Amino acid sequence: MSVKKTTTIVEQLRRAQMNELLALNKRLDGRGLKDHRELRIDVGLIKKANGSALVSLGNTQVIAGIKVEVDEPFPDMPDKGLFICNAEVLPLASPYAEPGPPDEDAIELARVVDRGIRESEMISLDKLALISGKKVYAVFADVSVLNADGNLFDATSYAVVAALLTARVPKYEVQDDRLVKSEETIPLPINTVPVSVTMAKIGNSIIVDPTAEEEACMEARITIATDEQGRVCAIQKGGSGTFSVEELSEIATLAVSIGNNVRERIKNAVAPASTNNDNDNDNDNDINK
Amino acid sequence: MSVKKTTTIVEQLRRAQMNELLALNKRLDGRGLKDHRELRIDVGLIKKANGSALVSLGNTQVIAGIKVEVDEPFPDMPDKGLFICNAEVLPLASPYAEPGPPDEDAIELARVVDRGIRESEMISLDKLALISGKKVYAVFADVSVLNADGNLFDATSYAVVAALLTARVPKYEVQDDRLVKSEETIPLPINTVPVSVTMAKIGNSIIVDPTAEEEACMEARITIATDEQGRVCAIQKGGSGTFSVEELSEIATLAVSIGNNVRERIKNAVAPASTNNDNDNDNDNDINK
Amino acid sequence: MSVKKTTTIVEQLRRAQMNELLALNKRLDGRGLKDHRELRIDVGLIKKANGSALVSLGNTQVIAGIKVEVDEPFPDMPDKGLFICNAEVLPLASPYAEPGPPDEDAIELARVVDRGIRESEMISLDKLALISGKKVYAVFADVSVLNADGNLFDATSYAVVAALLTARVPKYEVQDDRLVKSEETIPLPINTVPVSVTMAKIGNSIIVDPTAEEEACMEARITIATDEQGRVCAIQKGGSGTFSVEELSEIATLAVSIGNNVRERIKNAVAPASTNNDNDNDNDNDINK
């Protein structure tokens, strides 16, 4: 059972102020309508994880960690590895977050991020089988939101993608139907870098990467993940408003072009780490800006 | 911890009105004291279940589905199949039902229906073993109440019984200690058709098949399941009132004779379906009356 | 998330009265500051358990039962048996206890009792392996508080220790890598008898074995388990007050000397039972004083 809480009077006031600015193609923080906030990606902070990334998108801050285990495959997919994505908005992330099991927002967050990665076929799950029908790699991506200031979808997605790109997993040899763990580690089999782009509709404007303040005024939200070929892989509309068909057409075009920019930034962020993965010096990977 | 909620003033008013009628051997809906409401049983609505039945008892409406899986037996009963019965009162069934795990009423409902079927030995659980100590059929009966208007016990029991009578389960061959599923389906091994009869005590009257309105005024309730030989197989008294020994004696006699009538109706309802099980035309099995 | 509830006015009044007495080295119930209340230990009340003990410490009453099963060892400790300790404060134990899963107090209680037994190495877990890496004894110690009147830590610990000392577990023979249960029962492999001593700080006084009334006024609590060699094995400070280093030094000395006395009492209590374990006459083991 899900309930949407709203404080309508505050919403109406904010909407007025924001709409005045939006009519002038301006935003409260000075950004253009189609600009992301500053994106910072630090990888490798968590040595006990197979991969990790700390992402700041403006004041939104999330941390993702990848843990790779050996597990049994699903009976109907004996030769496919497992990918499991969980998200939680930690109670320290905002005055409104509370301890407890994930609520519908956190569940949607995890499932939308999962969908972008799964549908783009970012990871070749069929290369993660170890012993057919018996043993496969299970890739757990756990993301925690440390500071919530809007657009958790993109920040979370970038963190998981960056953590997956830099993850190193133990190599196994199969000997007499049993697995022997080797000292060597290998990267995950990556096909593409999917990029999530989230937009909000406020009045007649479509804005990219909404802040928490903007989200409080938006009618609707849409998240689109695209792959390196510019294909749309996953969409999720949210919020209690609507989009016209024309808006949805424009949004897809924007998602591809903005996605291409962000993809370059993600690739740059993970490049040094991927060549330099065993470097234990993490003074540069500071949680503090 | 269980709490009984009552709205005593309404109860008292209703009790007065109902008692006046009962003193004249009449009921609010015009039935005789010992009459069931109209019973309608439609089987085979759910093709994805091994068996199913939609039962209307007056305005009380329940749907039962049977799923048969292969599972391990209990260690102390290596040659017995499993029968598991669950009931839930869906939140759409009444203004008072709420989403969430089954409360004490739903748990009692499931356990009383289970008891009638189990103690009558309706299903030969010892014919459901596949590989001794390793593999047996596990028969799951799940019942959901769609509209609650009193006497959930009988409606639920009839739905499960009818669904079991019409269920068809995959046949397995044992080859080298492994199970091979065949194309063929077989019915469950049935011994008897148990019938549940529920009565309520209001004032000095014993009435059969109480409506929700009657249940709100009843002092006590009793459910008795009998088998084809007229034996009593399961009893459950409910409610915070009592019965005298004389009443309990009369009730048992009634349960056998009423049970015989209902048993014929159940057998008639399942007869066409059991000969005609693969008919995919379900236009006659309509949820709407 | 944990909240501490306090009724400060009552606390202040009690504190005043108690402090007056404590200044004269007296307690409300007439005990000396370093005295335990009367300790009574009855073993063997529960025949369905492998071991059991009913302990009264003044009006605090707890019952512990030991159940020994065969289970798989942890992968990283293939040759160690398992010891699992659970505690619950039953809702009948006090007007403030409520049904439901263990709260933080019950969890702390179980973990502190577990720690005293585990860290003292009371049970030789490495003698509880049956088949290396596959089968070990799993010793479950379940304690339930029946009447709560302060110092649940010591009462619970004594009950578990006495139940373990008198437990008898089935002997298994290993035949072709399978376990065969013999008729014979054997005691658990015991190294030492750890004794828990709990003290409370009220004002400037340190008192042993606080009642519920004293606990309501205490600033802080400390529980120390010592072994037969007079070594400190486990400590837990509780409560929102503090101790000075000098107090902590004195407390450790006290815990050893008081512990030695209690140890003798426990040993005496279990002595007849351990020689007389199959005696089915439990009229002497009465829950009533």
Added chain:
Amino acid sequence: MSRLMSEEGIRIDGRRWNELRPVRIEVGVLKNADGSSYIEFGKNKIVVAVYGPKEVHPKHMALPDKSILRCRYHMLPFSVEERKNPAPSRREIEISKITREALEPALILEDYPRTVIDVFIEVLQSDGGSRCAGITAASVALADAGINMRDLVAACAAGKVGGRIVLDINDEEDKMGEADMPVAYLPNLKQVSLLQLDGKLTADEYRECLNLAINGCMKVYNMQREALMKKYFSTKDEEGGSVED
């Protein structure tokens, strides 16, 4: 003849068909509770506490014209052969409900409007018939708590074992027998407040069984009275005219 019943009509634990297992009832065994009792009924060992009548939280749950009765039947993890998870099972939830419904007719709840009465039944060791033993003990604990009652509630099962109708089924007879019928009875009001049946009985056997169980309840009732008398009338100092607590 089944192994549960010898040719001489002697049962597996040595009893005759109409004999109860040994029963012992103690009153007032727990200090904190408003009322309490301890029962041994065969190998059943059960403690019961009553708290209340007391305020309801949250207040809007209170009933304006009577007290709410709440019952919890709970088994300790070590009370049964296989260690039991301490969380309440479906069986415990059902027994809690029918226990409340068995006790409620005996209580004058109208005397305590806007309050709640809690009955906690803790099974330390379980044998066949623990629900009946729990109801019997709970009824005594409610009397010990000074709750106004119309009657005591005495409970006892009868059943069919090895082809015969017998009184007070134990664990083994329950597992191997043909039928088990727990009954709770209000001896003065001559009313049945609990009736369940597991297993097959003809209509005649059903009546025989019911009467035998009520017979057993009357024996249990006498033991309940004795236990209460022992506490309240063996020494005169505990019963006064004033309401204490």
Added chain:
Amino acid sequence: MSRLMSEEGIRIDGRRWNELRPVRIEVGVLKNADGSSYIEFGKNKIVVAVYGPKEVHPKHMALPDKSILRCRYHMLPFSVEERKNPAPSRREIEISKITREALEPALILEDYPRTVIDVFIEVLQSDGGSRCAGITAASVALADAGINMRDLVAACAAGKVGGRIVLDINDEEDKMGEADMPVAYLPNLKQVSLLQLDGKLTADEYRECLNLAINGCMKVYNMQREALMKKYFSTKDEEGGSVED
């Protein structure tokens, strides 16, 4: 050519690319609910009930200026191939949320301040597209409950199967196909209130798919209207001027 699409453009269940599965909608199927409906959409069989507008508990959760809409999408244990645990899964929680967001723009919640409206969607049997069928049926049940609405909400998926953009994906096409895009549409307002996508589409295919889905929604909309007309205008005796309940 995939086995999902023949060379003649015929799909695995015999449909053409722009054809819906058989749809049947009934209005007012449950007695207790304020509004209800039943839909068969292919092999989907779904019942929906609406309760409300009604008081909010606890009261401080109420909104001063409008009604709260709550939605629950739930599958019965036997509705799918493998028996499903009755507790709500993460998938059901997500679908409940997007269903609420798909319906909310059609409702004039401001007309019912300080109340709550509950929508319960129970999937008796599930096929591909159950979330769309649920939204479609819920919209009808809301109308049956007499809730003030700006528009109906009609939902239908389109997708890519065997290389072609097709309407209304069924179970097998969902599992083996390349993309599935559920859409909910407000036909008179010409607004999309639900849009999801699983699977890869080029930007052009995305637009084609969206338009095809909306096309399907318009067909569904006509069936919704028919079902409501059948209940409310075939006999004149059920619609009066007074507000009942």
Added chain:
Amino acid sequence: MSRLMSEEGIRIDGRRWNELRPVRIEVGVLKNADGSSYIEFGKNKIVVAVYGPKEVHPKHMALPDKSILRCRYHMLPFSVEERKNPAPSRREIEISKITREALEPALILEDYPRTVIDVFIEVLQSDGGSRCAGITAASVALADAGINMRDLVAACAAGKVGGRIVLDINDEEDKMGEADMPVAYLPNLKQVSLLQLDGKLTADEYRECLNLAINGCMKVYNMQREALMKKYFSTKDEEGGSVED
């Protein structure tokens, strides 16, 4: 000599017996929180946020004469060798409790009646001594939130490893060593607010260990002060006389 301690008294990670692991403390790392901190203590990496003093919900839970302190110690799933279930374990619940009790004596809760103060400790990566590092960081975050305090709380463990009493046990030493004793200390009040012990110590070793741990706490205290000074006194623009938020 154990492999944990060389003949020259050098520990497995190169430290001497009385040496702390490298420590780094940052203040004010999270934007939304009223106070926050980040600590690296060996391989421990922990973020702490403080929210409050703020209103209590539901209101009847509020205390008339002081603030309620709530603490949650929580480990992220990837913070340990084996992936941890995100639901709170019994260990986390116990540590949350003793953390609250370690911090409470330092806070002047009487200054904020009818409010609650929330402390959230999130372990991003865990090493031996994470509870001490969490308490240390929480104390700094409480100061950063401007909560009135009698003292800071500095925490550090000592223990017995390879037969020697040593300061600040790391993960491997914890697993293979003989004893671990976490201590929290109020340096100005000279009071111990947390004391636990796992493992065997003679009475003399216990005293030596306690003193060594307090010694470590004093070193930690200096780092706490430095971190706070760095934020609040390196630039003058963040501290004003008015109470904001």
